Amino acid sequence: MSTPSAEHPGHPAALLHHFDTAEQQKDASTLGMWLFLITEIMFFGGMFTAYVAGRFRFHEAFKEASNTLDVTLGAINTTVLICSSLTMALAVHAAQVGKKKQIVWFLLATILLGCTFLGVKVVEYHDKFVHHHVPGLHFHFPGPNARNAEMFFSIYFGMTGLHALHMVVGVGLLAVLAVRAGKGWFTPDYYTPVEMTGLYWHFVDIVWIFLFPLLYLLGAHFAITGH
Amino acid sequence: MSNHIVSTRIYFAVFAALIVFTWVTVAVARIDLGLYFNTVAALAIAVTKALLVVLYFMHVRYSTKLTKFVVAGGFLWLVIMIGLVMADYYTRAWIG
Numbered sequence: 001m002s003t004p005s006a007e008h009p010g011h012p013a014a015l016l017h018h019f020d021t022a023e024q025q026k027d028a029s030t031l032g033m034w035l036f037l038i039t040e041i042m043f044f045g046g047m048f049t050a051y052v053a054g055r056f057r058f059h060e061a062f063k064e065a066s067n068t069l070d071v072t073l074g075a076i077n078t079t080v081l082i083c084s085s086l087t088m089a090l091a092v093h094a095a096q097v098g099k100k101k102q103i104v105w106f107l108l109a110t111i112l113l114g115c116t117f118l119g120v121k122v123v124e125y126h127d128k129f130v131h132h133h134v135p136g137l138h139f140h141f142p143g144p145n146a147r148n149a150e151m152f153f154s155i156y157f158g159m160t161g162l163h164a165l166h167m168v169v170g171v172g173l174l175a176v177l178a179v180r181a182g183k184g185w186f187t188p189d190y191y192t193p194v195e196m197t198g199l200y201w202h203f204v205d206i207v208w209i210f211l212f213p214l215l216y217l218l219g220a221h222f223a224i225t226g227h
Numbered sequence: 228m229s230n231h232i233v234s235t236r237i238y239f240a241v242f243a244a245l246i247v248f249t250w251v252t253v254a255v256a257r258i259d260l261g262l263y264f265n266t267v268a269a270l271a272i273a274v275t276k277a278l279l280v281v282l283y284f285m286h287v288r289y290s291t292k293l294t295k296f297v298v299a300g301g302f303l304w305l306v307i308m309i310g311l312v313m314a315d316y317y318t319r320a321w322i323g
Contacts, residue, residue, distance in 0.1 A: 220256035
């Protein structure tokens with residue numbers, strides 16, 4: 001991509017006509033990607049707001065329902081996602097320094113970790129169905145706070161479900177990148193798709209960084225002290 | 228500015244910090260600090276982790292000023308949304 005193309009001898013093929021320099025082109029992509037991510041922040045933000053309002057109103061029910069979640073599985077998944085963010089950052093780094101084979105390996109590692117996260121999520125969702133903690137006709141929760149606990153689980157499934165959907169999309173994007181990286185598309189002069197997909201992947205990681213303490217750890221100290 | 232290459236040592240350092248903060252947040256959640264302080268501690272740790280990811284993994288620290296402003300602006304609007312909703316919820320009981 002760095003060699004001047006036959007049709008456009010004046011500049012590298014990866015540089016589009018309407019940009020002055022490759023740096024300007026990349027800054028524009030970064031800004032555009034961030035604008036998209038901000039719409040995502042507001043999108044998840046709406047659900048975080050619903051969570052905050054629900055927790056404020058139904059504090060007892062939320063902490064009881066939160067205590068039924070498996071903190072160990074949640075912590076494992078947090079670790080898995082942080083590892084995947086590292087391999088993603090290393091994939092971008094490999095692209096920047098032109099280690100083409102390493103890009104593919106780090107992308108594949110990121111895909112594997114992403115799938116591991118989704119696998120653990122499947123186990124957790126399965127448990128919820130077994131224990132009748134899925135909102136709906138068959139929902140069952142002991143104690144007087146059942147209706148409001150159902151609200152917590154609605155928010156739990158809404159937020160983790162949309163987060164998991166973002167993970168699925170991310171794994172798809174990474175798979176496309178891995179194939180293209182394997183064909184040698186990305187060079188130190190042009191690796192914008194790797195970097196932009198990285199931004200998306202890290203964003204999804206950040207959403208989980210907030211979901212884990214808010215959903216899983218909310219009532220943890222009550223479980224110990226029995227308040 | 229945008230072509231700054233972050234050394235892998237920084238990536239591994241950030242990674243280690245993120246893992247440690249995950250342990251800390253699980254440990255702190257099991258100690259009873261009172262109704263509000265548990266939440267404050269959990270959020271403080273989450274915000275610190277998010278900042279590390281945004282600044283280093285997402286390269287915002289090495290980005291243009293315009294990108295920095297846009298990112299900060301995005302989070303500002305999130306705070307406004309949650310802040311105004313909670314201002315409503317928190318004060319409703321005052322009127323009875």
